[in-house]
Amino acid sequence: MRLTHSTGVENPMELNKFVFNPKEGIDNPTMVIAEDAERPPGPSPRLCVLKKEEGEYFGFHLRVERGTSGHVVRHVEAWGLAEKGGLREGDRVLEVNELFVADLGHTEVAHRIQESGPQLCMLVLDGEEYEQAVAQGQDLKELASAQRGEGWRPPRLCHITRDPVTGLGLSILPVEGEKGKFTISPVSGGPAERAGVRKGDRLIWINGAMACELTHSAISKMVKKCSDHMTVLVIDSEGEANYTRRRMPILPAVADAQNMPYRPRRLHLQQGPHGYGFFLRQEKTSAGRTVHMLREVDAGSPAELAGIKDGELLLEVNGESTECLSHENVVSRFRQSGQQVTLTTMTLHGQEFYTMLGLSPLLFTEDHSSSKEQKEESAAPEQSAAVIKLPAPRTEAQGEPLVEPSLRLCVLQRGAVGFGFHLGCIQQKPGIFINQLAPGGPGESSGLLPGDVVVEVNGQNVEEECLEDVILLMKIGGYSLSMLVVDRPGYEWMKKNGKPITAEKVIKASEVKENVNPSPTQPLF
Structure with missing residues (x-):
C-alpha cells in the first residue's frame, strides 16, 4: 500500500x-518518483492481514449483491481493524487464509472468515479491477496463486506425542546470526518425525507462543516441562522466505494440519417423529466459560445415530457460531431449520485444548454424515424424559401428515428501535425469515415469531427476492409495515402440497387453535 x-x-x-x-x-x-515506480501490469491483488483482540470485531461486512459479481466488502468501519488492515469499500475477496473462495457460496466464505479466529488473511482485488478481470475472461484463481510465486509451501501444524523411551524426538537450535529464529530437527523415526516435522524446518510457533518472541533457553525449558504432548508450527526455509517476501505472517490458520488430536465434527441430522433426541443446556465449565452442551442423548434417536455423545459442546448451528448466542437464540436457530439441521460439535477436552493454544477449533472441522441409517423411532419409549417431543401430527386418510400452518398478517408501526426485528436467510434454502426480535418492540407486539418466513411485504410477494431487496422494500414503506408470515414447518408443508400462501388464508388459519405449533419458548428437540 x-x-x-x-x-x-x-x-x-x-x-x-x-x-x-x-x-x-x-x-x-x-x-x-511516482511516474517511475514500477506497477505490475493488469489487476493487482492486495494482501490484507487483520488481527483482533477478544471482544473486538474486524469491522466490515461481506455481501453478495444483485448485479454485482463476487464477494463484496461493504461498510468498512472508519479507523476499524479492517480499514487499518488495508480493506476498502467495494473490494472483492479472492482468498481467505490462502484458500481460493471466489467460486464458493456466500455462506461458506462468511463461515471461513468467522472460523479464522483472532487473525485473518485475505487476498482482495479492487472492485473496478475485479470487474475488468471478469469482463476480460481472466482466470481469477490463477491471478490469486500468481501472488504466491515459486517456492510457496504452506506451514505445517504438528502435534507431537511424547514417547516413554525417546521423548518428543526433536532438537531445537538457534539460527546463527538471525535473532529470534530457530531450526527444529526430528530424530529419525521418532514422534516428531511421525507428526510431520522435517529436518531443517524453521520453528514458528510452539504451544501457542511465537518462537521469535522467545529465547533459546525459554524454548528448551518449554520442551523439558511439557507433559505428554506438544504442538508446533513449522515451515521449511524456502517456504519461510516466500512468506517473508510477501510480508505475510505465518499463521496456524493457513497451515496444513493433519494430526491434530481433536477435531470438531459437522453433523447433518434429520428430525425424527419425536425431535432430534437430546437436551440442550447452557452450562458453565470449571474454567468459568459459558457453553451450550448436548445432554441425555436418547437411544436410537437421530442424535445418537449421528454419533453425538452426552456432554459434547455445540459450537455451531447451520454454520453459525453459538459462542455469542443465548440459549433462547440457539433454540430459535433450531426452529428456523425445519425438519433438518447441521450441527458442529466437539468434546469439552477438545475445547480446552484449543483454548490453551489460542486457536479456534472451527479451523479443524471435519464434515460427517451419519454413518448409519436413521431408523424410525416408533420403537423408542414414548415416556422418555430425555427428549421434549412435538405433539403427534394428525394424518389425512392417505397417511400424509397434516400440518396446520401458523399464517399471520402482522401490521407494524416504526418505533424507537425501528420495526424491532432482524431478517436472515440460509443459502440454497428458500424464504427470508425473522432472525431476531427486539423484546417489546413493534415486531414482537405484532405477533412475529423467530423463524417466521416472510411471504409478503406491503402486499408484494417476496419469496423469490434476495435479502437486500426485501430490506429495501421495507424501508421505502415509511413508518408503517404490513407483513404476511408463516412458520417454517407450515411454509414447507404448504409448498410441498401446492397450497397457495395468501392473506385470504389468514382468518381460516387463526381459527385452528388446538393444533397450532408449540409456543416459541418450547424447544423442538
Missing part, C-alpha cells in the same frame, strides 16, 4: 511527485 507524501506545497505537481513506501521500514524510508 502506498501513501502520498504531502509536503504542504500548493502546487499539485509537487503534491504528486513523491510517494512514500512504508514497507521499506522507518529506518530507511525510500522516496521514489
